[in-house]
Structure formats: structure tokens, C-alpha cells
Amino acid sequence: MAKTSKKASAPKAATAKAAPKRKTARRRPAEERPVTVVIAAMGGEGGGVLTAWLVDAARKAGLPVQATSIPGVAQRTGATTYYVEIVPKPYAETGDLEPVLDLYPGPGDIDMMIATELMEVGRAMEKGFISPEKTTLIGSTHRVYTLAEKMAMGDGRYDGDRILDAAKQMSKRHILFDIERAAQDAGTIVNSVLLGAMAGSGVLPIEPEAFKDGIRDSGKAVESNLAGFDVGFAYATGDVVELQTKPAPPKAPAPRPGDSVGDLKGRIERDYPSETHAVVLEACGRCLDYQDAAYARLYLDRLDTVRAIDEDRGDGDFKITNEAARHLGLRMTFEDIMRVAQLKTRRSRFERMRRDVQAQDDQLVRTTEHFKPGPYEFASVLPKGLGRRVVDWADRNPAKARKWHFGLHIRTDTVWGFARVRTLAAMRRLRRRGYRYAEEQDLIEGWLDLVRKAAAVSKPMALETIECARLIKGYSETHKRGVGNYCRIVAEIVEPALAEGVDRAGDIAQARAAALADPEGESLSEAIAAMAEARDGAAVAAE
Amino acid sequence: MERSFAKEVQSLKKGDGEIFEGEGILAVTKAALQSGVSYVGGYQGSPVSHLVDVLNDAKDIMDEYGVHLEICANEAGAAAMLGASIQYPIRGLVTWKSTVGTNVASDALSNLGSVGVTGGAVVILGEDYGEGASIIQERSHAYALKSTLWLFDPRPNLTSIVSLTEKAFELSEASNQPVMVQLRILACHVQGRFEAKDNKHGQFTGNRKLEKPNFDLMKIALPPGTYAQEKHKWEERVPAAIDFIRREKLNETFDGELDDLGIICQGGLYNTVQRSLNHLGLADIYGNSRVPIYCMNVTYPLVPDEISAFCAGKKHVLVVEEGHPAYIEDDVNVILRKADVQTKVHGKGPLPMAGQYTSDVVQNGVSQWIDEIGLPDTNKGSAGARIKYIVGLKTKATKYLGSPVPPRPPTFCTGCPERPVFSAIKLMEKDLGKTHISCDIGCHTFSALPPFSIGQTVLGYGLGLASSTGVAPNFDKRVISIMGDGGFWHNGLSTGVASSVFNRNDSILIVMKNGYTSATGWQWVPSTPKEGNFEQSHMSIEETVRALGVKWQRKVRTYNVAKMVKTLKEAMTTTHEGLKVIIAESECMLAKQRRVKAERTKLIREGKRAVRPRFGIDDDVCTGDHSCIRLSGCPSLTIKANPDPLRTDPIAHVNTGCVGCGLCGEVAHAAILCPSFYKAEIVYNAGPFERWLAGVRQRVIGMVYSPEELRLAPRQEGAMEQEDAAKAA
DSSP states (O other): OTTHHHHHTSHHHHHSOOSOOOOOSSOOOTTOOOEEEEEEEOTTSOHHHHHHHHHHHHHHTTOOEEEEEEOOSSTTTSOEEEEEEEOSSOHHHHTSOOOOOOSSOOTTOOSEEEESSHHHHHHHHHTTOOOTTTOEEEEEOOOOOOHHHHHOSSOOOOOHHHHHHHHHHHOSEEEEEOHHHHHHHTTSOHHHHHHHHHHHHTOSSSOHHHHHHHHHHHOSSHHHHHHHHHHHHHHHTTSSOOOOSSOOOOOOOOOOOOTTHHHHHHHHHHHSOHHHHHHHHHHHHHHHHHSOHHHHHHHHHHHHHHHHHHHHHOSSOOHHHHHHHHHHHHHHTOOOHHHHHHHHTOHHHHHHHHHHTTOOTTSEEEEEEEEOOOHHHHHHHSBHHHHHHHHHHHHHOHHHHHHTOOOEEEETTSHHHHHHHHHHHHGGGGGGGBHHHHHHHHHHHHHHHHHHHHHHHOHHHHHHHHHGGGGOOSSHHHHHHHHHHHHHHIIIIIHHHHHHTOOOHHHHHHHHHHHTTOTTSHHHHHHHHHHHHHHHHHHHHHO | OOSOOTTGGGGGGOOTTOEEEEEHHHHHHHHHHHTTOSEEEEOOOTTSHHHHHHHHHTHHHHHHTTOEEEEOSSHHHHHHHTTHHHHSSOOEEEEEEETHHHHHHHHHHHHHHHHOOSSOEEEEEEEOOSTTOSSOOOOTHHHHHHHTOEEEOOOSSHHHHHHHHHHHHHHHHHHTOOEEEEEEHHHHTOEEEEEOOOOOOOSSOSSSOOOSOOOOGGGSSSTTHHHHHHHHIIIIIHHHHHHHHHHTTOSEEEOOSOTTEEEEEEGGGHHHHHHHHHHTTSBOTTSOBSSOEEEESEEESOOHHHHHHHHTTOSEEEEEOOSSSOHHHHHHHHHHHHHTOOOEEEOBTTBOSSSOOOHHHHHHHHHHHHHHHOOTTSOTTTTHHHHHHHHHHHHHHHHHHOSOOOOOOOOOOTTOTTHHHHHHHHHHHHHHOOOOEEEOSSGGGGGGSTTTOOOSEEOSTTOTTGGGTTTGGGSSSOOEEEEEHHHIIIIIIIIIIIHHHHTTOOOEEEEEEOSEEGGGTOEEOTTOOBTTBGGGOSSOHHHHHHHTTOOEEEEEETTOHHHHHHHHHHHHHOSOOSOEEEEEEOOOHHHHHHHHHHHHHHHHHTTOOEEEEEEEEOTTTOOSOOHHHHTTOOTTEEEEOOOOTTOOSOEEEEOTTOOOOOHHHHHHHHTTOOTTEEEEEEEESOOHHHHHHHHHHHHHHHTTOOHHHHHTOOOOTTHHHHHHHHHHO
16 A cells, blocks of 8 residues: 555556556456455454555556455444455456456455454355355454353353354365464464465465565565464465364363362262262362361262262263262352452462463563452451341442442552451451351252252253352352342242242243343343243143 | 554655556545645545545645645534635635535535535545444435535546546536535545546645635625526536536446446446446456446436437336435436436336445346346346345355354444443442433444443434433433533534533533544544643633533543542532533543553663553452443453363453553442452563562562462463373373
């Protein structure tokens, strides 16, 4: 784009007449079409520069070329789509005929589709820009999550594998890899990797070396852009192959050594089937870390009662145990202020933080924690009776309670700040006397009781009841809302079902999904009302 | 400005016979210089924001030719500039986004169109029509009809765009009327080339000034001039324009062998029509079509005898006209009826009534038409095969995907200073209940989208406050209006603030003061900060509002969510009646980052101390509820797979795009969300004392850790692999 003046004086371009040709003697075959390229890029990926590289290379090769762009609604946050048409027949061969090129990409008519993110690959398919007859697809497998996916209270992620499968079916050729990571590894941004992949795909009527010349001519970030180009080229020519969205599932966690874990480990390995070891060891170790060895033993004592269900069932499948082990571990290590303080003062945590914020070894990192404890947090460390009273007051006066939150910004990289948080962490030795502990243990016992009863009804019923524990998570209002939703589902669906001995696994799953649909709880209310109506209707019909 | 055209504008200096290669918008500027303009002006808005930027960057070239550049306060101001052409033989060009800009400009345009011009007066309309448009969908054509302004719709290649822009000046002078040149969004951004000509000096310019004023009462909107103007318009100017268009062959006829058929299209759609014929095997890509085409580069006025001559002897013609109402199609029918030409006119029917005429829409329409009338040498129905293929492609994709891909709606940028205001409104409404919120045009209109879903109405640029005045007296809570600083200076100052004070309205106005018209790419407004310092801006919104008589006024730094919530609550509940103005101030983050990053890079390079702030989330403290995302929606606040083997819900995660604006922490704080967030300040080139102190701190803190605890550290990535390796060894 920037280099127009220079190019115009180049001998090749100067001979080309830009005036429109109204009529030519003979019509050429309709099949002589331009090579069409759609680039769906997002902000900061250098899509504009990529298009300019492409246009410049085509111009240098004496080929007619036209490019345009459709910016997103906001200039920067939306995706920008670039559309390029290159006529493979040079001006020299047609007697400087000026083609009529389209500004809109046509569905079913795209030779090369570039999408810099996996969901955009899917969107390109929806628009008809990827066809099995014509399209070479160059797409990235990495994800930039959409807001809808991010906002979900549970897991709202779109299944990327579906897009990969579809892409394989829908394209003539697919070159799919994590372009973002490839660019990072090469120390550059996405556009040069894409240019390499485009050149390597062999679809464009331009020699790969011409693109490299273009990078060199631009004189900007030449080394890193060439490195990126080579990486992209290697992927497109099949020298590197990669096709996966999800990282390999985490392997079984390492059992953690500890003074009394030895016994516990022995007990787990003796009593539990091997397919549950990974989760049980992890969860048991976590309880140990959370409180003490007695607490870890309590975990196993509780889990033993669930294991017994699977053993009685005798189908050799320990799914109930596995799922219960996972949730029990999480429920027993509920997040209170002492736990947060404990996690925040870990040495490994500071190491992870340095990695996350990309601090180099020679740089210092100052860390400020954001705490805002309020009545619920104070109650959790108060003795049971006193804590109950504080919580009751806070429940009755939410507006006042909100004022009794204290904003703390603590610098944990200083000795004093660290010491304060560390002291808070040490207070976990008092946890058992606290109000929150008592509350949580009651909830846990109640939940396990339901699980055991549900198992008597059916396996799905047991699994769904176990999964309800997932609703309880987070801090302050989030936690309160979670407990509220959990108790509601238990009281309105699980307990009535168990009392009647009916299998309502489907209803439970549906209610849980509704509870995670909106924070206001409207979906859950609607779902429960609809279920009640359906059951009433069924009851009437039965009569 | 967001984008610099400093390099590109050099090509504006090209002379006779040189090849100009570049973007459509730049080509229009070159056409203006080749036409000898004396003044240019405009108001930014996609897709012609860049035209204003180009003009700005081309200042030295403009100066050489004595061309004055005016960055107008709004489109009305830009249109009024053309008033210079009424009395004097000087050429001018102005630009804005249409149709919204044309709406604002219409008062001046009506006067201009009635009085008529002496010097060439040209308006470049950036048409934002189509699926990605952020404005209401209407046709600028209506303005051409209403105010008798000639309307060009050039073929979308640079040669046509440039030569027609030049012809627009000539036509304007030949017929004494202003000309509007319509450029669709893709044509504005098209990269192409044309053969340049020398730039020209205007007859009178900043370098060669007028010496005495002209006076002519007949050019004033007073009787008897007004009727005389109307008469002159229809008896002299319209025929003169039609003569010029015919004589200069501004519309183009392309012959084809199937001479009982024809297509009449707007120039801007010509390439797409050609491609659709190409797909049906009826044309090559060099513009040789078997179906004759009449390409209207001028869509108003029409040239009746050209149209009837084109249609004479044809059985069927298809009119390809984008948008509704179908003014051209209707006129073609009337013209043929009057000329007693019996050609059947098709148009809306095979083609859709409204909506953007994209590649597949036109293909679909042309194919349907061909199938309807039947070609002598092809099988009936064969044209539809391609459409079936395209539909099949999309259906297949939908089937393979299983469910629709989640949309990616536009949103506030990373670290945007406007986002916290909406977080604060959400938190305020939690306590005081929801109220009516009148929104405005600007980046802040995105508040209507998730995660905020705030705002009941948008009525136009700068009209946020004015649009609340009918609701406020009928609503049981105080209503809130929102206006950007761009909208404030565009017209909100008088239409909104002055009017509200005058009417003693009891409502709340939030002015988003980020320093620029940022949605269009950081063009300056009167209150634009100097070097990021709002105190040094040219004009002050606070003082202006005070001068207008607003008694209750607060200024809040937007990132201070807690204070913003408190201020909003105060505004909602105070006994003070009358307009309450909250100025939500913080510089546009993109503008700020560009400056701050450059400064930091410089410091680091020089080996001086620099600090980069960032936010982060502790993986093991986050439980994956995403409340923080629902209150912020920042692009850099995202999710990632949960590294905890016991959990399945993804956790929140701050990616490397974070600019450390602090909203995450503020929201977590104000909303009492969760303690996962931390702020990290990365110190580059720390001094010896700071290093020593940090070292001491680390050693003291390190003494706390027992070996046992270090072993009990939470699982790290790769821990297992290490253990496996150890076992294997």
C-alpha cells in the first residue's frame, strides 16, 4: 500500500494502461476466473499488512489484482474481512486487458479461505466460503472465546472438534494448525505465518520467493517476518502436521508425598480400584493440604460409603465412586478466606504468576492482592453460634451488610503484606471451630446421604445427584446463590423423587442446566414450574 | 488519529501519465486535487473517516495548492461550507457518512439545491449500507430526489471513481447544481490503480484570493427569489444536467449478442452483475457479456432517451437496484410507458426488496430472472443449478457443525474507559432498580449488547439527552441519558444540554469523555486532551456545561467503579431538581496505550526504570463462575481450560492483551466478587536499592516455607512427566 509510487515507475507496471477497456474483439472463456482469497482476521493480527504483501507481490508479477476490506462495526474489536482477487493471466499476455473484478466474496467461489481463529473457520463454512470442490482452507485451531462462551456460569464453550470435523469434510484441502502459537514461537505475529502458508499451499499464481522479496523490500521486522513465513510454509507443504483443538487431557495427577500420606496412599491403593486412584489420590491429598491428616482420613471414610455402592452394584464400573470422589474433594476443600490466603502465599503461586504476566528473570514483580471480606467471611471464622447470628443479620439486611465489607489491597511481595496474609492462612487450624465449617459439613453429609439413597433408585439418579455439588462454588454472593440453587433443586426435585422412589435423573440435569443459565435464577424457576406442570398433567392423565 | 496516511499521501503528487496505486478513498482525494478544488471539509464516519484522515495528513500538499481543510463540527457544517460555491466560481468537496450524515446536512443541502451553485460543489457520500452497518438502513437517493442533487454511483474501480469525481465538478458547474458521489463501503476500501493527471490550482484559492463579494438577491431564500429558483431548477438546470450526462457519456452501454435482453444496473453494482453473468457462462471476466448492460454511473437524474433507446426492441430488462424504495425501477417503467416501449421490466421480485446486494444475492436474482424468461440456447432452469449448489453448501456446513457458531458481536476494546461506567450502572441498578436509559451514537452504543444489555433507545448522534425528554416526565424513576464527547460537540450541547436546562428537566446525563471521536478512529474534538492531559484541552466540557447553567455536576474517573456507583446513586436520589451531569472522564485506552507504550519502550531501551501494570487471576482460587466476565466483558478477560483435575468448568483468565486498566480489580472490589484477581506491576531496569530491597524481602519471606510445604505445593504442569521420568530412571 505504502509503496505505490515506487512500483508505478517500475518498467512492468508503467507499460500497463489503467484506462478501462470498453470492448474487446473476442470474449474469453468464462472459466478463466481470478483466484479468490478471503482473509477473516481479527484486530492486531496484521490482516491489512498481509493483504498489502499479497497485492504487492501480484502487482510485481504483472498480474491484475484487486483487494478490499470490510472492517468490523467497531473499528478495532470486530473481525475484519479482506477480499482479494488475482487474475493468473498477466497483463502482458492479454494485451493489458483490465478485468472487471468483484468486491464481494461469493459463496462457493473461494479458492483460498484464511481464518485466524477456529470459530471463524466455522463461520466461513456457514457463509458458504468453504467448498469441497474449490477451497483450500488455512485456519488456526486456537480459540479466542466469544463473549457468550465466556459469560456462561458453567462451561459454555463451543465444541471445537465439530468445526475440525466439518472443515475436513467441507474443504478441498485443509491446513489447520495453531497459527497463533506458531507465530509466537517464531517471535512474530500471525500475518507472516499466514503468508508462508498461503505461499506453500501452491494455490496462488505467485512464486513463494516473490513473497519473501516483498517482506525484505518492506524493510520492517524482516528477520522475524521471514522466520514466520518459513514456519507457515512448512505447515502448508506438509513438513509439519498438527490437527487438534484440545490439549491432551491431563494425565493422572502425581500422588503427593507427605508424612502421613504414606498410610493414606496405602489405604487408597488397597481399598480402591485402580481406575479411581488418580482422582482419589488428588482429592485426598488436597484435603490433607487443606487441613490435616485427620481431615484426609475423614475424606476416605466418607468416600468408603460411596464405594460400597459401586461394589454392591458389582458391574465393575466405578463411575459413581469416581465422580463422588471428585466432588467430595472439592466440597471438603471449600473456599474460605483461610484457604485463599493459603493458596495466595504458596511459593509456586508466585512462580506461576511470574509466568502468567510474562516477567523476565531480571525483572521485579510487585503484587497487590484484592480482598474485600465482609460479614460472611468474618462469620466463617467465628464460633458456630455467633457466626450464625452474624449471617442471619446479614441475610436480613443485605444493603447494610454490603457496607460492612472492608476493601484490602495487600502487597504480598512485601514482608509485612505477606506476613498478614500468611497469618490468615495459619488460622486454618481454627477452622473446625468456625461457623462455616459446621455449615459445610452439614451440607456435605446431607449430600452424601442423598447420593446413597439415589443410588438405590438408579445409577443415573445417583450420578445426577452427585453432579449437583457442582452448583456450589465461588465466593460471597456467588456462593450464596450456588447454595440456594442447590438447596432448591434438592428440596423440589431430589427429595420428593427419593421419597417416592422415582427416577428423575433427567429433571435434575435439566434443573441444573437452568440454574447455570442466568444468575437471577429465572430459568431455574421456570424449569421447576414447567416440570411441576408436566407432572400434574401426567398425574391427571393417569387418573 | 488511529491511522497515519503520511506515506500514502505522497502519491497525491503524481502527475500526467503516472500510475497511481492505492485505496479508493485516497484516489478520491487525488481526483479533487486534479479538479482544482479550493476547499475541502467533512465529518468523520465509516467508511469515509479515512478520507478526513487522508486530508489531514496531506496538509503540505493542500497548502501548496492553497486548499483549505476544515474539520467540521458536524455534517451540517460541512454541507454549509459548499455555500462558498453559490456566489463564486470556486470548487469545493466535502464528505460524510450517509444516510445519517446526510440527514444532519439536509437543511444546508436543501438551500444549496434550491439556490444552485456557480463553482463546482461535490459531496462524497460514504454509504454504510449492508449487513455490517452500524446505522439505520435508508437510501441517500431520497435526498437526491427531494433536493434535486445529482447522484453519482460510479463503477467500483479507481479509474471510474476518479474520472467521475472529476466529471462531478464539471457537471455541477454546467448545471449549477451540487453533485453527490456515492461510494459503498467496499469501494472506499478497494485497492486498485489508475492513470494520474497533474494537480490543478483552483481559480481562487488561499494563494490567490477573491477580492470583492458578489451580491444577488435572487440567490437568497426570500421572495421573489424562491419561486424563481424553483423554476430555474426545473427549466434550466435539470435539462442542462441531462444534456451533460448524455454528451459526456457518463452512463455506459455495453453491447451483447442477446439483444432482446438487457440489464440496467447502478454503477456500484456493475462488477457484481458481471460476475454473476460470468458464473452463468454469459460473460468473461473482462467485461464482455452476452447480455447487454446499461450501467448507470449517474442514478439521478435519469436520461430518459438513453433508457428508452437501450430498451427499444428488447423483450425483457432487469433493473438491479440496491435498497428500497425502488426509485430507479419505477422511473424506468414510467419512462418506457411514456416512450411507448413495450419491454417488460423486472427488478424487485427476482431480486430482493431490500438489503445489501452481495455476490450471492445478485447471482440469485440474475439466475432467477434468466430462468424466468428462458434463454434460447440454454435449458430452462439451468441457471438455478448454481444457486442450489450454494444453498447446498451452506446446508451441508450447518449439518456438519450441528449448531450455529456463536456470534462475535462488536464490543468495547481491551481496557476501554467506557466499560466501567456500564459496570457501575449495572451495580447501581442492583440496589435502586432498573431505570430507562437513553443511549447515543458512539462506541458506548455497545452497552446495548451483552454483557451489559443497557439502553432502551438510540435516536441519533448527540441526541441521547433530547431523546429522554418525553420519557422522563412519564417514568417513576429518574431516567439516565448517555452522550459521548463527540456527540456533545456535534449537537448534544444545544439540542440536549441547553434545551434541558431551559425546560428545567429533572434527569441525569452521563457524558463519556474519552477525548476523541474514537469509534471512527480518534479524530479530534474540541475537548481532545493535549498529550493525554484533559486539563490542557482546547475547550472544556465542564466549563461549557456550567456556563449553560447546570448546577449539579460531578466529574468521575471512569475506572473508579465504586465512586461511579456512589455518584450515580446520589444523582438518582438527590433532592436537586434539574439536569444532573456526570462527566465520566478517562482517555480512550487505544490512544493512551499508543502513547504510553512508546514512552515505556523508550525508557526500557535507554535502560531507565519503567513499570508495566497487568492483572491476573490465580488459577486455583478461581472457581469458574465468570461473574467477573458478566460485569466487564473485556476482551482480555477470557477463559481457559481448568488446570485442576477435579474441576471441569473453565476458569477465568487474563490474557497477554491486558493493559492493566484495573477494571477487573475495581469490579471485583465494588461488586464483592472474588479474591482471585491480583495486580502485578512488572518493573523493568530496577535500581540497585530496589533490587536489594526485593532481595531482602524474598529472603525473609522464603524463611517461612518449610521443606514439607514446598513438597506439598499444588500440582504444576509437567509435574507428572518429571515424576515419570524419575521413575523411569
